Amino acid sequence: MALLATLGAGAAQAAGFKLVLLVPADDTRLERGRLERAALGQATGPAADALKLALADAKLELDAAGATLQLEVLEVADAAAAKAAASRAEAAGAAALVTDLPAAWTLAAADGAKAPVLNIGAASDALRAADCRRNLFHLAPSERMRADALAQWLTARKWSQVLLLTGPEAADKERAATAQAAIARYGLKLAGSKPFKLSGDPRERDLANPLLLTQGQYDVVWVVDSDGEFAQTLPFRTALPRLVVGDGGLVALAWSSRYERYGAPQVTRRLAKAAGRRMESHDWTAWAAGKALVAAAVKAGKGPVAAFHKALAAVELDGSKGVAMSFRAWDGQLRQPLLLSDGQAVIGTAPIEGILHPKNALDTLGADQPEKLCKVRP
CATH class of the missing domain: 3.40.50.2300 (Response regulator)
Incomplete structure (x- = not known):
């Protein structure tokens, strides 16, 4: 499957950044029976839907910055195919890749390209530790x-x-x-x-x-x-x-369609209108990746791909969770609050009030800097 969406007017005059989303071929998570009985946190539809929504939402912002984002969705069958697809995408000019793949496939994709790889599917802690990569960023929360x-x-x-x-x-x-x-x-x-x-x-x-x-x-x-x-x-x-x-x-x-603060209902309704389903965790990570890529494109403007990469690493993201979110330098993980839900309502959020941290309470979720196991990041 190869879908191409170009967002932003005046593509001939604007700075165009190419994006590639890698997804599994014959994704078992998207089988009808699996979707019908999906547990909390499991996929409820293709990640491409929410990623495209984030890019479409930012059309006016991209136009004002004179930038475009072009998205291609590619299916891969295994880790070797993911690595090869990443290499081909970079050679074809891709400024960044987004992966909704198992952990081993995600790692292979990151090894196949020097461009930033945004992981929206794999929760493996190893990808944030011993198996980390300098170009690998994580929108999905870790285990x-x-x-x-x-x-x-x-x-x-x-x-x-x-x-x-x-x-x-x-x-x-x-x-x-x-x-x-x-x-x-x-x-x-x-x-x-x-x-x-x-x-x-x-x-x-x-x-x-x-x-x-x-x-x-x-x-x-x-x-x-x-x-x-x-x-x-x-x-x-x-x-x-x-x-x-x-x-x-x-x-x-990462997200619940029952969340009712910080503009969350509007985000959920926009995906419902675009894709016919409510936004859940898997969708939010894809949408947040799109938001991060838009922010980088706007910051880079008509600059080179190197400026886009630099802006992406330093992005501050509004994910409709009430706080500014950024990537941790030591493992590439997006700092983010998590929602605690039973599927009927959001009961609370974490970090829990009263949990203290000397710099950022969001760093009480997941590996903190003193515990850093990633050897290739500063």
């Missing part, structure tokens, strides 16, 4: 950011005893380790840790029984379930009348 947001909320509520339930996938085990680190970081206690498994085998029925899995004493159940099917059914089925957090119950999100 640690989401875990820290939940741990801060539990600390503020004084719900300190946490029962951790972990799914069978390899990603679940990695994410459970991140959750345990956040639990320890904020002084919470691990009351127990148990695996669960959805299975058609009668001999494994007990591994998915909420009443059996949630026996014991605890204040809250933290469920790690990348698939989301088990987590969605866990609230109100625990042995004790307790809150569920993680991938079910209360979830830390």
